[in-house]
Amino acid sequence: MNTVVAQLLDALGSAVSTDPIELDSCRLDKSGHVSASAPLAIVNAASIDDVQATMRIATETGTPVVVRGAGTGLAGAAIASDGEIVLSTLRMTRILEISQDDELAVVEPGVINGDLNAALVAKGLWFTPDPASRAISTVGGNIATNAGGLLCAKYGVTREAVLGLKVVLADGRLLTLGHRTVKGVTGLDLVALMIGSEGTLGVIVEATVKVRRLPTGTPATIGAYFGTVEDAARAAAVMTTSGLQPALMELLDPRAMERIAEFLGATVRAESFLLVQFDGREAAEEAVAALAVIRSLGGEATLTANAEEANALIALRRAFHPALEARGTVLIEDVCVPRSTLPAMFHAIEEIRDRFGVDIVTVAHAGDGNLHPNFVFEGTEVPAAVWEAADAMFQAALRLGGTLTGEHGVGILKKRWLRDELGDAQVELQRNIKRVFDPSGILNPGKVFSAGNDVSTAHGMRAALTE
Amino acid sequence: MNTVVAQLLDALGSAVSTDPIELDSCRLDKSGHVSASAPLAIVNAASIDDVQATMRIATETGTPVVVRGAGTGLAGAAIASDGEIVLSTLRMTRILEISQDDELAVVEPGVINGDLNAALVAKGLWFTPDPASRAISTVGGNIATNAGGLLCAKYGVTREAVLGLKVVLADGRLLTLGHRTVKGVTGLDLVALMIGSEGTLGVIVEATVKVRRLPTGTPATIGAYFGTVEDAARAAAVMTTSGLQPALMELLDPRAMERIAEFLGATVRAESFLLVQFDGREAAEEAVAALAVIRSLGGEATLTANAEEANALIALRRAFHPALEARGTVLIEDVCVPRSTLPAMFHAIEEIRDRFGVDIVTVAHAGDGNLHPNFVFEGTEVPAAVWEAADAMFQAALRLGGTLTGEHGVGILKKRWLRDELGDAQVELQRNIKRVFDPSGILNPGKVFSAGNDVSTAHGMRAALTE
Numbered sequence: 064m065n066t067v068v069a070q071l072l073d074a075l076g077s078a079v080s081t082d083p084i085e086l087d088s089c090r091l092d093k094s095g096h097v098s099a100s101a102p103l104a105i106v107n108a109a110s111i112d113d114v115q116a117t118m119r120i121a122t123e124t125g126t127p128v129v130v131r132g133a134g135t136g137l138a139g140a141a142i143a144s145d146g147e148i149v150l151s152t153l154r155m156t157r158i159l160e161i162s163q164d165d166e167l168a169v170v171e172p173g174v175i176n177g178d179l180n181a182a183l184v185a186k187g188l189w190f191t192p193d194p195a196s197r198a199i200s201t202v203g204g205n206i207a208t209n210a211g212g213l214l215c216a217k218y219g220v221t222r223e224a225v226l227g228l229k230v231v232l233a234d235g236r237l238l239t240l241g242h243r244t245v246k247g248v249t250g251l252d253l254v255a256l257m258i259g260s261e262g263t264l265g266v267i268v269e270a271t272v273k274v275r276r277l278p279t280g281t282p283a284t285i286g287a288y289f290g291t292v293e294d295a296a297r298a299a300a301v302m303t304t305s306g307l308q309p310a311l312m313e314l315l316d317p318r319a320m321e322r323i324a325e326f327l328g329a330t331v332r333a334e335s336f337l338l339v340q341f342d343g344r345e346a347a348e349e350a351v352a353a354l355a356v357i358r359s360l361g362g363e364a365t366l367t368a369n370a371e372e373a374n375a376l377i378a379l380r381r382a383f384h385p386a387l388e389a390r391g392t393v394l395i396e397d398v399c400v401p402r403s404t405l406p407a408m409f410h411a412i413e414e415i416r417d418r419f420g421v422d423i424v425t426v427a428h429a430g431d432g433n434l435h436p437n438f439v440f441e442g443t444e445v446p447a448a449v450w451e452a453a454d455a456m457f458q459a460a461l462r463l464g465g466t467l468t469g470e471h472g473v474g475i476l477k478k479r480w481l482r483d484e485l486g487d488a489q490v491e492l493q494r495n496i497k498r499v500f501d502p503s504g505i506l507n508p509g510k511v512f513s514a515g516n517d518v519s520t521a522h523g524m525r526a527a528l529t530e
Numbered sequence: 531m532n533t534v535v536a537q538l539l540d541a542l543g544s545a546v547s548t549d550p551i552e553l554d555s556c557r558l559d560k561s562g563h564v565s566a567s568a569p570l571a572i573v574n575a576a577s578i579d580d581v582q583a584t585m586r587i588a589t590e591t592g593t594p595v596v597v598r599g600a601g602t603g604l605a606g607a608a609i610a611s612d613g614e615i616v617l618s619t620l621r622m623t624r625i626l627e628i629s630q631d632d633e634l635a636v637v638e639p640g641v642i643n644g645d646l647n648a649a650l651v652a653k654g655l656w657f658t659p660d661p662a663s664r665a666i667s668t669v670g671g672n673i674a675t676n677a678g679g680l681l682c683a684k685y686g687v688t689r690e691a692v693l694g695l696k697v698v699l700a701d702g703r704l705l706t707l708g709h710r711t712v713k714g715v716t717g718l719d720l721v722a723l724m725i726g727s728e729g730t731l732g733v734i735v736e737a738t739v740k741v742r743r744l745p746t747g748t749p750a751t752i753g754a755y756f757g758t759v760e761d762a763a764r765a766a767a768v769m770t771t772s773g774l775q776p777a778l779m780e781l782l783d784p785r786a787m788e789r790i791a792e793f794l795g796a797t798v799r800a801e802s803f804l805l806v807q808f809d810g811r812e813a814a815e816e817a818v819a820a821l822a823v824i825r826s827l828g829g830e831a832t833l834t835a836n837a838e839e840a841n842a843l844i845a846l847r848r849a850f851h852p853a854l855e856a857r858g859t860v861l862i863e864d865v866c867v868p869r870s871t872l873p874a875m876f877h878a879i880e881e882i883r884d885r886f887g888v889d890i891v892t893v894a895h896a897g898d899g900n901l902h903p904n905f906v907f908e909g910t911e912v913p914a915a916v917w918e919a920a921d922a923m924f925q926a927a928l929r930l931g932g933t934l935t936g937e938h939g940v941g942i943l944k945k946r947w948l949r950d951e952l953g954d955a956q957v958e959l960q961r962n963i964k965r966v967f968d969p970s971g972i973l974n975p976g977k978v979f980s981a982g983n984d985v986s987t988a989h990g991m992r993a994a995l996t997e
Binding site for chain 2: 162163164165166167187208209211215216219220222223232236238239240242243244245246247248249250251252253255256258259260264276279300303304306344345399400401402403428431432433464465466467468469470471472473477481484485486488489490492493495496497498499500511512
């Protein structure tokens with residue numbers, strides 16, 4: 064038996080698994096990437112002690128560690144390969160505290176976002192980060208990727224919802240970062256540094272998160288069709304400029320609506336579609352103002368305060384990913400541009416689609432300029448033309464003042480473009496900061512900016528692996 | 531002539547000052563601390579080039595640099611002493627861009643917070659960070675200290691208002707951090723790391739900040755007297771728990787009101803006073819609900835939507851600091867505790883006042899649990915009993931789950947308590963991160979967590995120096 068595995072078994076007993084099927088399940092996430100080989104072992108940590116014991120053994124033996132929650136990541140940051148220990152937080156699911164008075168919750172990292180919200184709703188509270196994966200993704204994973212979602216323009220990203228963290232360093236030491244207070248400036252903001260660090264700096268073993276009171280009032284929901292995607296994008300921009308603050312504002316391009324119509328067998332028009340929802344006490348008033356904006360830009364809109372009708376509109380958006388997956392293999396991209404350049408980015412995507420002859424279908428969180436252009440292709444390997452088109456798309460986003468990734472992270476998927484956005488000097492600085500936390504480079508080597516051997520992966524092997 | 535000064539003059543000409551009066555002005559800030567000796571020179575940088583040239587010379591010659599804005603800091607982070615270069619950003623005052631569409635502004639670091647807001651208000655916009663010093667403090671300084679203020683419970687601290695930064699490193703290299711988008715997760719969040727770093731990591735030379743639309747509607751303002759400070763604190767806590775969101779909620783203890791009454795010669799009651807203001811379209815409705823909470827806890831309140839009457843109430847709060855300064859030398863503290871423990875912290879302060887026989891007068895940003903207990907004493911040196919009482923107060927705040935400093939920063943004032951809050955391992959980690967940015971330790975040595983010789987200072991010498 065491998066000596067590292069023997070040490071893990073000795074220290075952690077039944078928390079350690081080397082079951083081949085379990086090991087294989089850690090070779091992939093939701094990015095479509097699959098590592099070339101299975102990891103060494105999985106530690107299903109149930110406590111901070113378990114995490115510390117694992118990291119001590121990893122440091123002593125120089126063994127790489129991939130921290131993993133529910134494996135719902137979209138950039139390959141939590142996939143593991145040969146010689147690596149997977150440190151799973153999925154058994155650390157306790158909600159340690161919910162404070163209505165201080166509007167916070169203290170949780171273990173493996174608690175599912177949806178489970179935390181189910182516990183909060185009974186107290187009239189809400190954890191606002193809402194990645195599309197919230198029913199299946201962990202709070203620890205949300206924090207490790209600084210997850211976004213549909214409600215960020217109004218309610219912020221995960222970074223805005225975390226007050227404090229307990230973190231186990233590469234060498235097994237436990238640190239307490241941040242605080243329970245809403246303000247605090249003692250020293251450098253290491254909580255913010257950990258958020259979005261994708262498993263490269265330390266293991267998040269506990270989080271103190273901000274919670275909000277649930278909005279009151281009846282939501283008002285609008286579905287609007289537009290003749291061109293640029294007009295729909297313009298309507299979204301004008302709404303924000305008018306001081307309206309939708310909770311949700313999703314834009315689907317005509318190709319997306321076409322696929323959704325086919326998938327649902329519904330009589331949906333193959334035109335650009337803007338889905339807008341207002342919440343809170345002013346919802347109805349804001350929605351009326353939004354309707355005026357939409358109609359002034361040629362949009363054909365319906366407004367409803369009826370929950371069933373609203374759900375029918377939202378169901379169109381929810382059908383987006385299943386509709387694409389029914390048609391082929393999907394590579395989800397995640398550029399984010401300044402809101403005002405959303406029409407220009409849509410135009411650039413159309414141009415890139417034509418130039419490279421690839422199929423791109425786009426949905427955007429229009430309120431914050433975050434687009435998910437989805438490349439759809441046949442087979443299990445990403446065609447060269449898709450990578451070339453993706454490259455052109457990233458360059459277009461950067462030219463417009465945007466970023467490679469609004470909410471999915473870098474992982475292995477965007478590593479090759481990192482320097483284009485950050486520049487050499489900043490990449491070097493980031494690597495040096497990583498070395499402070501993890502001098503021997505055992506935390507998620509080969510991911511994000513970190514030096515070390517690239518993980519050998521193939522895209523689209525998932526089907527083969529899980530069949 | 532000193533060779534460093536000669537090099538600076540050669541590279542930067544008239545931007546360099548060695549005028550003794552100007553040099554002396556950099557020995558102090560608003561903390562009451564004064565350095566023991568004057569710095570070497572001041573560079574009044576007018577451009578990023580000037581900053582880079584200064585840092586290159588500083589690195590070549592191993593000369594420490596203290597970055598300084600308006601000198602309004604309350605923790606001594608920007609005071610300079612013998613052998614140090616002061617790098618002033620006060621001439622970098624351009625507002626480079628205001629975008630209504632993207633709700634952002636791009637500014638140089640020396641622009642005064644109030645001047646930026648004056649430029650924004652014409653466009654219906656607003657930069658929300660509102661330290662009490664906003665009429666005289668710079669945006670760069672607000673960012674370097676992660677400044678808070680009166681409106682943070684509703685509108686957040688400076689960290690929430692910064693999208694991107696240009697930073698000159700110790701060696702003179704220019705980095706661009708963050709982006710113009712509201713979302714972005716490419717690599718580690720170095721913008722957040724810079725915010726609140728108090729001049730220890732780099733020189734902020736440009737900032738892209740979020741701006742908001744100005745709130746609509748007429749503000750509703752409440753002034754309420756309470757029999758005990760604990761009851762006033764409880765009313766503040768219950769308001770938050772009831773889902774009310776005041777823009778401003780200030781709590782003054784009876785001793786504060788007594789001094790304010792004397793200072794203004796006004797008929798103000800020497801009882802605990804809670805000042806609450808709601809803004810936005812629901813202001814009136816929220817204020818009525820707040821009145822009910824206040825009265826249920828025995829508060830005696832008046833509510834007004836009249837601007838003049840509101841200003842009269844706010845004038846009481848504004849008179850707090852002048853009233854104390856008229857009575858003696860003031861040491862302003864800045865603990866922050868979880869909101870629910872605000873009554874307990876007030877109780878602890880009263881106990882400490884009695885135990886150490888010192889004069890403590892307290893105002894609190896009650897909405898976010900941030901208290902400013904002010905020690906008032908005679909003469910120019912802080913009496914030993916005041917330091918002992920401050921120590922007891924910090925320990926009490928930490929016991930309640932709070933922090934040493936909610937918004938003023940560590941500087942030199944709180945250095946001695948840093949390990950009590952962060953622990954040895956985290957302080958070491960923070961120092962190592964600083965070394966990545968500033969390997970030769972020339973940026974603000976002796977401040978916050980940084981190693982190096984402590985700056986020799988005395989408290990309360992300001993009067994002597996400025997007379």
